Amino acid sequence: MKGIVDRPRALAARLEAARAARTDLATMGPGRLYLEERRLAAEAEQELSAWAARAGEEVATFLAPFAARSVERRAVPAADPQEGEAVFSRAFLVGKESREAFLSATRSVGAAHEGEGLRLEASGPWPPYSFAPPLPE
Numbered sequence: 001m002k003g004i005v006d007r008p009r010a011l012a013a014r015l016e017a018a019r020a021a022r023t024d025l026a027t028m029g030p031g032r033l034y035l036e037e038r039r040l041a042a043e044a045e046q047e048l049s050a051w052a053a054r055a056g057e058e059v060a061t062f063l064a065p066f067a068a069r070s071v072e073r074r075a076v077p078a079a080d081p082q083e084g085e086a087v088f089s090r091a092f093l094v095g096k097e098s099r100e101a102f103l104s105a106t107r108s109v110g111a112a113h114e115g116e117g118l119r120l121e122a123s124g125p126w127p128p129y130s131f132a133p134p135l136p137e
Contacts (some may be wrong), residue, residue: 073091
């Protein structure tokens with residue numbers, strides 16, 4: 001399972017949430033509003049990595065009941081940067097009897113985050129060594 005962030009879309013979602021939380025923006029003059037918008041944009045940029053990490057943990061927690069085991073993996077950058085930025089990767093060991101439930105849960109949690117700029121990619125099956133701990137470099 002890979003989490004791919006569409007950076008512009010995710011930043012826009014973070015910025016929109018920050019604007020919605022501020023009721024005083026409508027009363028500001030143009031200069032002050034410009035500066036406040038720039039500050040909110042900078043905060044959204046800084047918050048993006050932390051949000052992606054939280055989203056990855058939320059996805060893992062949501063999918064854990066459908067898997068016998070899961071292992072965090074190194075997020076490999078996408079071959080085409082236009083596709084987005086890989087922010088997390090996790091391997092789930094899923095039995096044949098749980099496969100459909102797991103895929104359905106994946107679609108559900110993926111749909112919940114899609115509006116925020118996060119896309120989930122499920123692939124596999126992968127060989128059992130995917131669940132072995134990484135070797136020291």
